[in-house]
Amino acid sequence: MKNYVIIGAGLTGLSLAKKLVDSGESSVLVLEKSRGLGGRMATRRTLETRFDHGAQFYRLKTDSKIMHQFWLQNNDSHQWFISPAGDHWCAKEGMTSLAKKIAKGLDFSLEKQIQSIVKTDECWLLTSDKGEKWEAKNVILTAPLPQALLLLDKSEINYSAELKKIHYTKALIGLITLKSSIEISQYGYREFNQGDFFSLADQSSKGVSNLPALTLTMSPAFSEKYFDETDESIVLSSMLKSFKVLYPECEVVGSELKKWRYCQSLNSYEKSFLEVQKNFFLAGDAFGGSSLLGALRSSQALADFLIT
Incomplete structure (x- = not known):
C-alpha cells in the first residue's frame, strides 16, 4: 500500500510528489495515462527540430522561485525575453525537459488509465483499464477538472456542484x-x-x-x-x-x-485544493489558477497541508 497515489504527471502532480518526497515521505506513486510526462508542458520532437506545443514559458514571480531555482541550478532553463508582462523563461530542450527534471528520482508509471476508485475499510483501491490495482491511504487527482469529475462520477464519489461550473x-x-x-x-x-x-x-x-x-x-x-x-x-x-x-x-x-x-x-475554484472525501483530494490549475504558476501554487498549498 502507498501512502500517496497521485493521478496525473503534469506540473501539479510532479511538483506535489517532489515536495512530499523532499520532506521525507518515501511512499509516493505518480500514475499517468499518457506515454510521457509533463501534461501541457509538452514538446514535440522530430528528426530535424523541436516544438513546444503547450506552455511556451513560465513567468518569474515570487510563487515560482522554488522551481525556477531548481531548474536554473540544473542548467535546464534560460531567460527568453523581458517584456512589460514580466520576465519570461523557457527550457533549452523544450518544456517537457523541465517536467522530466522534476520527475527524476520519483516513483512514477506511465500509460496507466484509472477507471475506478473505491473506498474500502482501510484504504482507497484504484483500478486501471487493464485491471491493474493499487492501494493508497491518500489519493490526489490532478487531471484537468472535467476529466477528474468524469472519474469521480464513474467511481460514485460525491463532490460539490460548484465544480461543474468550472470550464x-x-x-x-x-x-x-x-x-x-x-x-x-x-x-x-x-x-x-x-x-x-x-x-x-x-x-x-x-x-x-x-x-x-x-x-x-x-x-x-x-x-x-x-x-x-x-x-x-x-x-x-x-x-x-x-x-x-x-x-x-x-x-x-x-x-x-x-x-x-x-x-x-476559464475560472477557478475558490480554494487552492479540495478534499472531496477524507484522504481524497483534487488539485491543479482549476484551483490555483489557469497557468503553470497556478498549477504550481495548487500543488505547493496541498503539499504544505499534507506535510503539516
Missing part, C-alpha cells in the same frame, strides 16, 4: 517549419486580442529549434469551430490561410496539428 477552453495548435526565419516581434513571441490566433511563438528564438519553426496557438473561437473536424488537412489549411494574411511572404515547408481539449480553465 476550459479548447486549443488547436499548428506546428510549422519555415523555409527562412521571420521576425514575429522583438521578443520572438506575439499574443493577439482578436482574430484567429491566440499566440505565435518562435521556437528558434527560444533556442528549442535549430530550424525556423513556429508554434501557432489558435484562438478559443477558432479552436471551438474546428476542434471536432476529422480531416486535419482542412484545419491546417485554414490555419495557414490566416497565417498568410499576417505574413504573406513567408514560405511554410512543413506543418502538423496538435489539440488540447482542456487548454486553460
Whole structure:
C-alpha cells in the first residue's frame, strides 16, 4: 500500500510528489495515462527540430522561485525575453525537459488509465483499464477538472456542484517549419486580442529549434469551430490561410496539428485544493489558477497541508 497515489504527471502532480518526497515521505506513486510526462508542458520532437506545443514559458514571480531555482541550478532553463508582462523563461530542450527534471528520482508509471476508485475499510483501491490495482491511504487527482469529475462520477464519489461550473477552453495548435526565419516581434513571441490566433511563438528564438519553426496557438473561437473536424488537412489549411494574411511572404515547408481539449480553465475554484472525501483530494490549475504558476501554487498549498 502507498501512502500517496497521485493521478496525473503534469506540473501539479510532479511538483506535489517532489515536495512530499523532499520532506521525507518515501511512499509516493505518480500514475499517468499518457506515454510521457509533463501534461501541457509538452514538446514535440522530430528528426530535424523541436516544438513546444503547450506552455511556451513560465513567468518569474515570487510563487515560482522554488522551481525556477531548481531548474536554473540544473542548467535546464534560460531567460527568453523581458517584456512589460514580466520576465519570461523557457527550457533549452523544450518544456517537457523541465517536467522530466522534476520527475527524476520519483516513483512514477506511465500509460496507466484509472477507471475506478473505491473506498474500502482501510484504504482507497484504484483500478486501471487493464485491471491493474493499487492501494493508497491518500489519493490526489490532478487531471484537468472535467476529466477528474468524469472519474469521480464513474467511481460514485460525491463532490460539490460548484465544480461543474468550472470550464476550459479548447486549443488547436499548428506546428510549422519555415523555409527562412521571420521576425514575429522583438521578443520572438506575439499574443493577439482578436482574430484567429491566440499566440505565435518562435521556437528558434527560444533556442528549442535549430530550424525556423513556429508554434501557432489558435484562438478559443477558432479552436471551438474546428476542434471536432476529422480531416486535419482542412484545419491546417485554414490555419495557414490566416497565417498568410499576417505574413504573406513567408514560405511554410512543413506543418502538423496538435489539440488540447482542456487548454486553460476559464475560472477557478475558490480554494487552492479540495478534499472531496477524507484522504481524497483534487488539485491543479482549476484551483490555483489557469497557468503553470497556478498549477504550481495548487500543488505547493496541498503539499504544505499534507506535510503539516
